[in-house]
Amino acid sequence: GCTSGYQAHSPIGLGKPITENQIQAWNIDVGPSGAGLPPGSSTATIGEKLYQKQCASCHGDQGQGGVANRLVGGGSLNTNSPVKTVGSFWPYSTTIFDYVKRAMPHQAPQSLTDDQVYAATAYILYLNKIIPKDAVMDAKTLPLVKMPNRDGFTLIER
Amino acid sequence: GCTSGYQAHSPIGLGKPITENQIQAWNIDVGPSGAGLPPGSSTATIGEKLYQKQCASCHGDQGQGGVANRLVGGGSLNTNSPVKTVGSFWPYSTTIFDYVKRAMPHQAPQSLTDDQVYAATAYILYLNKIIPKDAVMDAKTLPLVKMPNRDGFTLIER
Amino acid sequence: INGVISANSAFAKNQGDGFLEVDPWTKTQGSTFVNPPYGLPSKYEKNVVRLLPSPAPTFLTGSRTPLQSLHGIITPNGLVFERHHAGVPDINPDLHKLVIHGLVDRPMVFSMEDIVRFPSESRINFLECSGNSAAELKKASNQTVQQIHGLLSCCEWTGVRLSTILQECGVQPSAKWALAEGADGAAMTRSIPMSKMMDDALLVYAxxxxxxxxxxxxxxxxxxxxxxxxxxxxxxxxxxxGTEPWQTREETSAYTDLRADGKALQFTFAMEVKSVITQPSGMMKLKSKGFYEISGFAWSGNGKIRRVEVSTDGGKSWSEAVLQEPVIDKSLVRFRFPWMWDGAPATLMSRAVDSSGEVQPTMDAVIKAKSANTFYHNNAIQPWRVAANGEVTNGR
Amino acid sequence: INGVISANSAFAKNQGDGFLEVDPWTKTQGSTFVNPPYGLPSKYEKNVVRLLPSPAPTFLTGSRTPLQSLHGIITPNGLVFERHHAGVPDINPDLHKLVIHGLVDRPMVFSMEDIVRFPSESRINFLECSGNSAAELKKASNQTVQQIHGLLSCCEWTGVRLSTILQECGVQPSAKWALAEGADGAAMTRSIPMSKMMDDALLVYAxxxxxxxxxxxxxxxxxxxxxxxxxxxxxxxxxxxGTEPWQTREETSAYTDLRADGKALQFTFAMEVKSVITQPSGMMKLKSKGFYEISGFAWSGNGKIRRVEVSTDGGKSWSEAVLQEPVIDKSLVRFRFPWMWDGAPATLMSRAVDSSGEVQPTMDAVIKAKSANTFYHNNAIQPWRVAANGEVTNGR
Ligand code: HEC
Ligand code: HEC
Ligand SMILES: [Ca+2]
Ligand SMILES: [Ca+2]
Ligand SMILES: [Ca+2]
Ligand SMILES: [Ca+2]
Ligand SMILES: [Ca+2]
Ligand SMILES: [Ca+2]
Ligand SMILES: [Co+2]
Ligand SMILES: [Co+2]
Incomplete structure (x- = not known):
């Protein structure tokens, strides 16, 4: 599906080479297998303080939602008014880390340290009764956390 | 040369009928045969006063031009810098009436009476030595005035 | 001005005895260069603007295109709908960079000056938010086509084929998915199959x-x-x-399509065949019996619009509308249909068919196939009800 | 941003040791709805504007489109060139009227509400002033493509076929010419053959x-x-x-084409086949050797653009450029041509051929055929000279 235009058949020589090392500060994505998770670790116990200070004002002190999304609970999804939250809907724990690191807290994205992101992630998982309060979340343990709705997604045929 | 679209094959019934009588105030065009020239008349003698008062500031007291177009003279057109004026270039005298009535004076278009337009037209023709100062211009006489460059135009084949 | 909205009666008044007078604007010089150096719409069109949600939510995320006031297929830039996840960043183009890395032979960084020097390409394509018309799935929730369908626009986009720039980096055969990331405060990310990226993905700057x-x-x-x-x-x-999708928040938590059984479809990319009548549409009023042109947009993310049918009797009978040229792949297409209104109540609908053979479904069919919980990808037929007094309302 | 203009070196500076830093705009929320409710261009594009004559003459009559900054074929409305004979009137659409009379069975008056109710039609067409490029006939008079070719734009126009509305009035067989008149302070008028009026003339409102x-x-x-x-x-x-042309001032004193023998051609209506390279063009500067896309516009009032050829050696040799789809009748067409600049002086030219078989002429040919006094309808090939230091100048 494309309109006419000529195409270059070999590199044109514009742009500059860059190393993965130099890209590091931008290379923040985390995949479902945990690829991209940085060093560092934390627990929900530590996360609780962070969350109450930096997140609760928008998401509620128990993750029940406020001016921004509810993060906890929600129940089953095959009802007339399904409630989609991290707990009820999200298939991968790694997505919490990836998203919080890139986009939260809302007014100051990418202001948290990696330890802090592990802490917030652990606390949200704990609030959803998915992990115990003192479970250590790091690059190794986080991808092993199985989310309740892990099997809730179907890929469309392509 | 037209793109797709359906066409109505008979009147659709929008718009309102109007009579030529009701259109009168807008019906100001004058053709080369004099069709459309209104009643009224005047001379260059009368036109001189009007011109000096309402036109000279832009076109010069002898029609030699100023902030706006030169209206008089210009000489022959087959030179390297031809000067196109009413006198040297315009093929029809009726065009002067038509244009002055619809567009001049520049800051107050359509403010002149028909007598005044005849007067200004006569004066511009007189300045160009095309008619005598006391020749009466009206719906009958004006179309008969032959402009010097009447034969200077070729219609493109179509 | 809109032929089907009853405007004020200034024109009628002005007619008086039917004798024309020379208008005041003909008797004076107009303004010289009313809008230098960058032009703006006429002051009489000040109501033709994008729509913000009302009342304003804490976090404003979208504005909607006034489809009912558009003509032709191009959406003027000032009226193109917006949807952001962290507001509009202020980016100096001289400082902007595009990095391409991962499964490539040569990771590269490009400046905007580099990017505009590549071979470029322009295309007229629609852009639609997958949440367009979402609220209607549950019940008739909105009144105007701007409210219901306004997350839709169509522009001529210019840029560079991504495949051209990827050539500079050397794509490795194992690359199956790409992650695209924004520089906004959401660092917005989506996973996209390499097949699309190599086919017709464009890096757009105009x-x-x-x-x-x-x-x-x-x-x-x-x-x-x-x-x-x-x-x-x-x-x-x-x-x-990379080799597999990243499972970002915008392809798990959001932009997935929940079904009645509680399972959600993921990676539903194409915007399916859809159409809507924009004139007349909700909250307009037909002035009087007689001729009206029924007109609107049709589009499909799966190809070209092949046919649009219009019904004026709520779907009992259908007739083919005229498609305005040019009919461009994945572009809005303007359809037109002549209609003589006899003054009786009527229900107007349009139904599009695309080159893949898909037929735009009814709302019932969409809900049956996708569930009312699905939220995204509602491409249902939109009915507009015309009352005997000429008032047009949402017929959902 | 323009790939061929050497911009400031902020990007290079920012690169530093090559380590990326997270940009400040990524670490904060952007503005919500920077441009509600009607959008405007980025503040970094404030130099992309229409050009007024400088120094300003007593009576301002025109502004020119920045062709060198355009992409694709659509000219955004804010940048469409202007030419007025008495400034821009301020017309309330509810008070505007169109009268049709003369050799018709039923003289009629139409309100804007009437007009928009008729069957409508949209078309992408160029609009060019016949005085575009006029000053170049005598000598190289200007430096940029905006100065030389800027009385040119291309939009999607929407309106009603004049033939449709004339049907309401009943055209009499004796009607051979029509007079069209504006409501501005010039009450601008032109005589137009009925053949054109019945063929594709459009009453445009959008x-x-x-x-x-x-x-x-x-x-x-x-x-x-x-x-x-x-x-x-x-x-x-x-x-x-009516039956014959009115010989208005705008078709005698102006818009007639003077020949060397002192005779003038009248009623030269069609804008003949023409093209111009906009990138790179006058006053730009190539930064360095290497790849550039030569790109520009081609158009013809006599039909479709069939072919555009580009020369990089001042017309000694020519190669065919790629035409960007869609290639629309009487529309601007975007052509593109890849070029590797070796750093030596070069002269770039484009030459268009239309579907009527006409080939865009050289300046010498135009002057020979029409005379340098002709002023209007200069459709000559535009040469741009590239110096060894990369500076691009008018090669007339
Ligand atoms: C100032 C308000 C605000 C603060 C503070 C805030 N958030 Fe958010 N959060 C939001 C908004 C708004 C969204 C939705 C963004 C969107 O939809 O694009 C969101 C979304 C989220 C989501 C995704 C929810 C979903 O279901 O998709 C998570 C997880 C989240 N925030 C976690 C956090 C954490 C952890 C913190 C503290 C470190 C935090 N937020 C602080 C406003 C806030
Ligand atoms: C305030 C300045 C001004 C005044 C006063 C003025 N004019 Fe003009 N006139 C102009 C301008 C400017 C033009 C050119 C308009 C254009 O090109 O659209 C013009 C054009 C003309 C032309 C056409 C010249 C050509 O060669 O095409 C005629 C004839 C003319 N004026 C006659 C008159 C007469 C008669 C009066 C007084 C009744 C008058 N003008 C008063 C500014 C003026
Ligand atoms: Ca109105
Ligand atoms: Ca380019
Ligand atoms: Ca399907
Ligand atoms: Ca710049
Ligand atoms: Ca219409
Ligand atoms: Ca020819
Ligand atoms: Co989807
Ligand atoms: Co001409």
Whole structure:
């Protein structure tokens, strides 16, 4: 599906080479297998303080939602008014880390340290009764956390 | 040369009928045969006063031009810098009436009476030595005035 | 001005005895260069604007195109709908960079000057948010076509084929998915199959002849013809090639389609065949019996619009509408249909068919196939009810 | 941003040791709805504007489109060139009227509400002033493509076929010419053959999706595809049918083409086949050797563009450029041509051929055929000279 235009058949020589090392500060994505998770670790116990200070004002002190999304609970999804939250809907724990690191807290994205992101992630998982309060979340343990709705997604045929 | 679209094959019934009588105030065009020239008349003698008062500031007291177009003279057109004026270039005298009535004076278009337009037209023709100062211009006489460059135009084949 | 809205009666008054008078604007000089150096719409069109949600939510995320006031197929840049996840960043183009890395032989960084020097390409394509018309799935929730369908626009986009720039980096055969990332405060990310990226993905820097508007991703965005709008990542700063999707928040928590059984479909990319009548549409009023042109838009992310049918009796009978040329792949197409209104109540509908053979479904069919919980990808037929007094309302 | 203009070196500076830092705009929320409710260009594009004559003459009559900054084929409404004979009138559309009379069975008056109710039609067409590029006939007079070719734009125009509305009035067989008249302070008039009026003349009320801009004739203009711009009368108030041309000032004193022998051609309507390279073009500077895309516009009032050829050696050899789809009759067409600059002086030219078989002439050929006094209808090939230091200048 494309309109006419000529195409270059070999590199044109514009742009500059860059190393993965130099890209590091931008290379923040985390995949479902945990690829991209940085060093560092934390627990929900530590996360609780962070969350109450930096997140609760928008998401509620128990993750029940406020001016921004509810993060906890929600129940089953095959009802007339399904409630989609991290707990009820999200298939991968790694997505919490990836998203919080890139986009939260809302007014100051990418202001948290990696330890802090592990802490917030652990606390949200704990609030959803998915992990115990003192479970250590790091690059190794986080991808092993199985989310309740892990099997809730179907890929469309392509 | 037209793109797709359906066409109505008979009147659709929008718009309102109007009579030529009701259109009168807008019906100001004058053709080369004099069709459309209104009643009224005047001379260059009368036109001189009007011109000096309402036109000279832009076109010069002898029609030699100023902030706006030169209206008089210009000489022959087959030179390297031809000067196109009413006198040297315009093929029809009726065009002067038509244009002055619809567009001049520049800051107050359509403010002149028909007598005044005849007067200004006569004066511009007189300045160009095309008619005598006391020749009466009206719906009958004006179309008969032959402009010097009447034969200077070729219609493109179509 | 809109032929089907009853405007004030100034014209009728002005007619008086039917004798024309020379208008005041004919008897004076107009303004010289009313709008230098960059022009603006007529002051009489000040109501033709994008629509913000009302009452304003805490976090404003979208504005809607006034489809009912558009003509032809191009959406003027000032009226193109917006959807952001962290507001509109202020990016100096001289400082903007695009990084391409991951499964490539040579990771590269490009400046905007590099990017505009590549062979470029322009295309007229629609852009639609996959959440367009979402609220209607549950019940008749809105009144105007701007409220219901306004997350839809169509521009001439100019940029560089992503495949051209990827050539500079050397794509490795193992690359199957790409992550595209924005430079906004959401660092918005989506996973996109490499097949699309190599086919017709465009790195866009201009829309409708001029550089992108800030809210459209200035200075650089991805553009994926036919795919749901959020995937055409704005303020694009990075593309990473990999082997599997990243499962980002915007492809798990959001932009997945929940079914009645509680399972959700993921990676539903193409915006399916859809159409809507914009004239007349909700909250307009037909002045009097007689001739009206029924007109609107049809589009499909799966190809060209092949046919649009119009019904004036609520779907009992259908007739083919005229498609305005040019009919462009993955572009809005303007359809037109002549109608003589006899003054009786009527229900107007349009139904589009695309080159893949898909037929635009009814709302019932959409809900049956996808569930009312699905939220995204509602491409149902939109009925407009015309009352005997000429008032047009949402017929959902 | 323009790939061929050497911009400031902020990007290079920012690179530093090559380590990326997270940009400040990524670490904060952007503005919510920077441009509600009607959007404007990015503040970084404030130099992309129409050009007024400098120094300003007593009576300002025109502004020019920045062709060198355009992408694709659509000219955004804010950048469409202007030419007025008495400034821009301020017309309330509810008070505007169109009268049709003369050799018709039923003289009629139409309100804007009447007009928009008729069957409508949209078309992408160029609009060019017949005085475009006029000053170049005598000598190299200008430096940029905006100065030389800027009385040129291309929009999607929407309106009603004049033939449709004439049907309401009943055209009499004796009608051979029509007079079209504006409601501006010039009450601008031109005589137009009925053949054109019945063929593809459009009563236009919208451009690029929205109602006409004031300077483009709001609320109503005539549009004659392919004909010299001034004939597409703006602020249209009246059409009168007759048997012969009216010989108005704008078709005798002005818009006639003087030949060397002192005779003038009259009623030269069609804008003949023409093209110009806009990137790179006058006053730009190539930064360094290497790849550049040569790109520009081609158009013809006599039909479709069939072919565009590009020369990089001042016309000694020519190669065919790629035409960007869609290639529309009487529309601007975007052509593109890849070029590796070796750093040596070069002269770039483009030459268009249209579907009527006409080939765009050289300046010498135009002057020989039409004389340097002709002023209007200069469709000559435009050469741009590239110096060894990369500076691009007018090669006339
Ligand atoms: C100032 C308000 C605000 C603060 C503070 C805030 N958030 Fe958010 N959060 C939001 C908004 C708004 C969204 C939705 C963004 C969107 O839809 O694009 C969101 C979304 C989220 C989501 C995704 C929810 C979903 O279901 O998709 C998570 C997880 C989240 N925030 C976690 C956090 C954490 C952890 C913190 C603290 C470190 C935090 N937020 C602080 C406003 C806030
Ligand atoms: C305030 C300045 C001004 C005044 C006063 C003025 N004019 Fe003009 N006139 C102009 C301008 C400017 C033009 C050119 C308009 C254009 O090109 O659209 C013009 C054009 C003309 C032309 C056409 C010249 C050509 O060669 O095409 C004629 C004839 C003319 N004026 C006659 C008159 C007469 C008669 C009066 C007084 C009743 C008058 N003008 C008063 C500014 C003025
Ligand atoms: Ca109105
Ligand atoms: Ca380019
Ligand atoms: Ca399907
Ligand atoms: Ca710059
Ligand atoms: Ca219409
Ligand atoms: Ca010819
Ligand atoms: Co989807
Ligand atoms: Co001409």
């Amino acid at each position: 829309q409708n002849g001029e550089m992108l508007r800030a809210e459209q991703g200035y200075p650089l965005r991805l553009f994926l013809p036919g795919y749901e709008g959020n995937m055409s990542i704005k303020w694009l700063r990075r593309i990473k090639l | 451009q690029n999706g929205e109602m006409l801009r004031a300077e483009q004739g709001y609320p109503l203009r005539l549009f004659l595809p392919g004909y010299e711009g001034n004939m597409s009368i703006k602020w249209l108030r009246r059409i009168k049918l």
